[in-house]
């Protein structure tokens with residue numbers, strides 16, 4: 001076979017190149033470990049954070065919308081919280097990993113709050 005690093009001919013199944021001294025077993029493990037760490041960070045941490053934020057904002061908006069005497073500023077604030085709850089829940093929906101139940105709850109409370117806020121205009 002050919003060494004992928006220096007392109008010299010080496011023995012089949014060699015774990016170390018005799019020309020450039022590259023250790024193939026070692027360099028493969030490093031690439032794998034680095035790749036999986038990056039995958040876990042992107043796949044799990046971010047969407048759970050987004051769905052928790054969406055759920056918390058959805059609950060706040062829902063509790064606020066149960067109050068039926070709003071002035072104009074309070075209504076605008078309620079709309080913004082409800083819209084943010086929908087956006088954060090939608091972000092976590094877009095990624096398939098983790099926090100899906102919370103994203104659904106955040107989406108529902110956000111939409112219900114938005115409708116309740118529309119009803120009290």
Ligand SMILES: [Zn+2]
Pocket residue numbers: 003004005006007008017018019020021022
């Ligand atoms: Zn080599």
